[in-house]
Amino acid sequence: MNTITDIRATTIPDSRGKPTLSVTVFAGDAQGSFSDPSGASTGSHEARELRDADGGEQIEIVHVERDIKPALLGMDVADQSGIDAKMIELDGTPDKSRLGGNALIGVSIAAAKAAAAARGMQTFEHLRTLADIAPSRRVPLLYMNYINGGKHAKSPLSFQEHLIVPETESVAESLAMASDIGAQLEKLISEKYCADTLTNMGDEGGYVIPENHPSAPFELLVHAIEKAGYTGRVNLATDVAASSFFENGTYTVGGEPCTAQRLAELHEYLAQHFPLLSIEDPFEEGSLEEFARLQKKLPLRIVGDDLTVTSAARILEAASAGAIRAVIIKPNQVGTLTETLEAMRVARENNIDCIVSHRSGETMDDFVADLAYAFGCFGLKSGAPRKPERVVKYKRLQAISTS
Numbered sequence: 001m002n003t004i005t006d007i008r009a010t011t012i013p014d015s016r017g018k019p020t021l022s023v024t025v026f027a028g029d030a031q032g033s034f035s036d037p038s039g040a041s042t043g044s045h046e047a048r049e050l051r052d053a054d055g056g057e058q059i060e061i062v063h064v065e066r067d068i069k070p071a072l073l074g075m076d077v078a079d080q081s082g083i084d085a086k087m088i089e090l091d092g093t094p095d096k097s098r099l100g101g102n103a104l105i106g107v108s109i110a111a112a113k114a115a116a117a118a119r120g121m122q123t124f125e126h127l128r129t130l131a132d133i134a135p136s137r138r139v140p141l142l143y144m145n146y147i148n149g150g151k152h153a154k155s156p157l158s159f160q161e162h163l164i165v166p167e168t169e170s171v172a173e174s175l176a177m178a179s180d181i182g183a184q185l186e187k188l189i190s191e192k193y194c195a196d197t198l199t200n201m202g203d204e205g206g207y208v209i210p211e212n213h214p215s216a217p218f219e220l221l222v223h224a225i226e227k228a229g230y231t232g233r234v235n236l237a238t239d240v241a242a243s244s245f246f247e248n249g250t251y252t253v254g255g256e257p258c259t260a261q262r263l264a265e266l267h268e269y270l271a272q273h274f275p276l277l278s279i280e281d282p283f284e285e286g287s288l289e290e291f292a293r294l295q296k297k298l299p300l301r302i303v304g305d306d307l308t309v310t311s312a313a314r315i316l317e318a319a320s321a322g323a324i325r326a327v328i329i330k331p332n333q334v335g336t337l338t339e340t341l342e343a344m345r346v347a348r349e350n351n352i353d354c355i356v357s358h359r360s361g362e363t364m365d366d367f368v369a370d371l372a373y374a375f376g377c378f379g380l381k382s383g384a385p386r387k388p389e390r391v392v393k394y395k396r397l398q399a400i401s402t403s
Contacts, residue, residue, distance in 0.1 A: 001076045002027040002118040004083075007107060009064035011057050014038060014361040015389045016203060021060045022363075023106035025114040027077035032113025034367060036102045037332060037359035043243070043285050043306035045314065047101025047335035048093075063103045072107070078115040080130050084108055084336035101335040108336040109367055123367065124400055127374040131341040134348040135376020139169040139401045142394060143237055143355060143381035144178050146185060147209060147217040148202025150241050151360070155208045158253045161239035162206070162217035164225070165277050165379070168233075171398035177230055178385055185224035192220075203360040204383030205390050212254040214266060218274040235277035238270070243306045246284035260290055271298050278326055278355075281305045291323035301325040303355065310334040312346040319350035326353040326378060331371070344375060353378035362389040366396035373400050 006026040011019040012035055022035040038049065052059050071086055087107065091099040116126035144164050149157025164181055166174040189207055190198055200208035209217065218236055225234045242263070245251055251258040253266070260283060267282050280303035283290040288307070295302040305328035308314045318324045327347050331340040344354050356372035358381065372380040380397055383390035 002030060002078065002115070003074050004072050004077050004111070004114075007064060007069040007072060007110075009061045009103075009106065011061065012363065014363055015387065016361045018361060019056050020361065020363060021057045021064070021102050021106045023064060023110040025077065025107065025110040027114045027118050030077070030114050030118035032110045032115070032117055034106055034109040034113060035363040035365045036106050037363060037365075038102075038361035039330070039332075039359040043309040043333070045095075045285070045309045045311065046333045047104070048095045048097040049102045049332075050097070050100030057102065060100050060103045060106075063099045064107060067099055068103060068107055072111075077111055077118055080108075080112055080115070081338050083111050084338035087336065096335040101332060104335045105332045105337075108338070109331065112337050113367070122370070122400065124370040124374040127370060130337075131345055131375070133341065133345050133375040136348070136353045136378040137169070137376055139171065140356070140372045140377045140380040140397065141165050141167070142171065142174045142178070143379045144385060145202075145204045145206045145239075145381070145383050146182060146221065148204055148206035149208075149217070151244050153202030153206070153208040154200070155202070156210065156212035156255065157214070157217065158212070158245045159214050159217075159238055160241035160244065161204070161237075161280070162221060163237040163239070163381070164221060165235045165237050166230070166233065167235060171394060171401055175385060175394060175398070177228070177234060180228040181221075181224050181230065181234065182384070182386070184227040185220060188220055188224055188227075201386070204358075205387040206384045214253065215270060215273070218270065222274060235275045237276060237278045237280070239280040239305070240267075240282050241306070242281055243284040251284075260287065264290065264294055267294060268297065271300055276300050278303050280328065281307060288318065288321055288323050291318065292321045295323055295325060301353065303328060305330075305357075310340055310343045312339070312343045315343055315347050315352065316350065319347070319352050324352060326355055328381070329354050329356045329371070329377070330359060332359065340371075344377075355379035355381055357381040358383060358390070358393060364389055364392050366393050369393045369396035370400065373397055
């Protein structure tokens, strides 16, 4: 048995220049580290992220080293469920608001990486020993966000993400296709607007365009795919993130008020006119019935994110209502790896595909690639491969899926 001998925490800057927590768990000579991501667009039911009054994370360093560390010292580092149960007990709140979801997930995943190192295994191999989850694919599809909007960019676009999804199990081929499409997209944007537009980059590495109509990004992406010679081989997807433009019972799309019915009609129009594989969070997070009505009408995947927040109970509720066919998996939404794996297990038992996702505020940590590959998830969503903190996750998936 390899026991936990030390836990250390510090802060590092994330991709937006904001401090985020980095945790290292030691088990004898083995160690594992994890640095927390942070979302700009978050669901109200997510685990609570705690920060100092000035936005720092010194409070979470204290929680890790003063509160969590003494309780975990001497525990078997491979006892993931025991480690996570102990932290949940210590926190004692339903939303991790006493110790902070960022502290708990940092320790939880760092412990899993340390356990893998102690066992002489790769992280994805160790993860497979922790849960039995039915796969959707051998290698996840890459969901790459090439045009950013919403809270991820200074853009008039209401929808948050406009993604390309190459249909191939080869990560190298998918990245090559994305590179070709990106080059064509750059030319199209430069010609249609101006070269200065190309200097605008969203949080997730996508372009930012001066358009407010929801169909404009998809028209550009379809044209870029065609010019690159990949028509029929690359699908599109979108994260609407509708909660981000819903207020006082009304949506605001393109600067204009919009009812739920009109928004549903817009989604139907986009699904009819563009090769959409999935639509994420098409309505605000409390609109389960609207999700279900749209899923019933459309053959594509309606995806839950703010609706489901990597919660097994919320995923089961959405699945029972027929509201979704896929779900976003973000470990920091729920606060521990054990709860993340339970959410994935419940999803697959109800024939719901899992798409493992990064956050808009990211680090060079590549754990999400191991998680997506370990359980044959439907997709890995990690932004456009134009920023290093996004590329590292795709490169990790490429390495482990061809080893």
